[in-house]
Amino acid sequence: MGAVGLGCMPMSWAYSSSQQRGERSLRTVHSALDAGSSLLDTADMYGPFTNELLLGRVLKERRADAFVSTKAGLLVGDQHIVANGRPGYVKRACDASLRRLQTDVIDLYQLHRADPEVPVEETWGAMAELVGAGKVRALGMCAVGARASRRSGGDLYAGTIRQLERMQQVFPVSTVQAELSVWSPQALERLLPWCEARGVGFLAATPLGNGFLTGTLTPGQGFEPDDVRARHPRFTAEMMAANQPVVAGLRRVAARHGGGVTPAQVALAWVLAQGRHVVPVPGTKRPEWAVENAGAWKLELTAYDLAEIAALPPARGSWD
Ligand SMILES: NC(=O)c1ccc[n+]([C@@H]2O[C@H](COP(=O)([O-])OP(=O)(O)OC[C@H]3O[C@@H](n4cnc5c(N)ncnc54)[C@H](OP(=O)(O)O)[C@@H]3O)[C@@H](O)[C@H]2O)c1
Known part of the structure; x- marks a missing residue:
């Protein structure tokens, strides 16, 4: 499996639907696979359903090249997204x-x-x-966002860890997926060590900070109403401006490496540097960015780079 995966969500969910183009998304998946990003991360609720249908068109031709990672347990309704963990439902899903x-x-x-x-x-x-039925090879748990964990009491991710321990009693948890990036490092404290100690893989969701860490977004540019960033506290013009030092730091590190290294690749190399059990799943619907992101494994950050990133000011604006 390649060191960097491909997050397929932006092709059909969470970002401006006016920017979603089926044929380009198909090329993106092919480009990612060609560039070595074999882990394709999707979910039944992305679309809903259209993201899996899109991947199916690629997998029909080149199943052997891909490591397919999908999700169940969330239903998209007219007004709300609701959880459904009933056994019969999960099996049908x-x-x-x-x-x-x-x-x-x-x-x-x-x-x-x-x-x-x-x-x-x-x-x-x-x-x-x-x-047991041979329909699935391994099981993972998503723990994106800390709110649920906080509600259940205790430290950040304390509730998640308690839940994971209950699950481990029933069947091995092979992976945990949670947000991890230069500007959202909270999982480093307890969740990542928990995974590492038990040989559980960690899928780093949103490793590019919803695109902010790539340095391609401009404060005040605005987002379409169906784009998550239109409501995200860190994507107001004020917070995007306030967080520019984070991007500037990634640019400095990229420039020091030369050779066309980008801030996006530095952000992904930072995630990769957090442990051998960590796989970033950057999301994109553009072939050229999928190739750029896949190449991040070649970038080895020095101790000096990592210290410089660690010294960047913490992100302004609520995380979730
Ligand atoms: N389990 C969960 O509940 C959960 C929740 C959130 C995310 N995830 C997973 O994590 C994946 C990644 O999260 P995400 O997509 O929200 O956030 P992300 O990877 O942090 O950022 C995606 C954004 O960055 C842009 N981008 C990607 N590569 C770029 C590059 N090289 N240069 C400039 N811009 C670039 C994308 O633009 P374009 O879209 O225009 O290409 C998109 O707007 C998702 O696809 C999904 O698989 C899982």
Whole structure:
């Protein structure tokens, strides 16, 4: 599996729908695979469903090149997104994902969110049965956002870790997916060490800070209403301006390496430097960015680079 994955979400979800183009997205997936990003991260709710359908068109032709990672457990309704962790539902969702992805096995099946109405052991047990049935190779848990963890009391990710420990009693957790980037390093404190100590892989979601860390966004540029950044506290003109020192730091490190290294690659190399068990899944719908991101593994940050990044001012604006 390549060191850097491809997050497929922006092709059909969370970012301006006016920018989403099917044919370009298909080329993006092919380019990522050609460049060595074999882990393709999707979810049934991206679209909903269209992201998996898109990937299915690629997988039909080149299943052997890809490591397919999808998710279940969130339903998109008219007004709200709701969790559904009922065993029967999760099993049906898996069959539907297999059909859309045009494959007979999912490499990594992740629980997108635990359902507060269903004991997580029941959901996880049903997912374990999918492994037994040969439909899924391994199971992962998503812990994106810290709010849920805070609500359940204690430190950041304390609730997540308690939940993971309950799940481990039922069936091994192979991966945890949570946000990790230069400007959202919170998972480093407890979640990453928890994973490392147990041989659990870590999928770093949103490793480019929703694009901010690439240095291609301009304070005050505005976002379309269906783009998550239109409501994200760090993407107001004021906060984007206030956080420019973070981008400036990544630019300095990139410039020192020369050879066309970009701030995006520095941001991804920083994530890679957090442990051998960490795989960043940068999201893009553009072939050229997929190739650029895939190349980040070649960039080895020095101790000086890492110290400079560690000394950058903490991000302004609420994280979640
Ligand atoms: N489990 C979960 O609940 C969860 C939640 C969030 C994210 N994720 C996963 O994490 C993945 C990544 O997260 P994300 O997409 O939200 O955030 P991200 O990877 O931090 O940033 C994506 C944004 O950066 C832009 N971009 C990507 N590469 C670039 C480059 N080299 N230069 C300039 N801009 C670049 C993209 O633009 P374009 O879109 O225009 O290409 C997009 O706007 C998702 O695809 C998904 O797989 C999972």
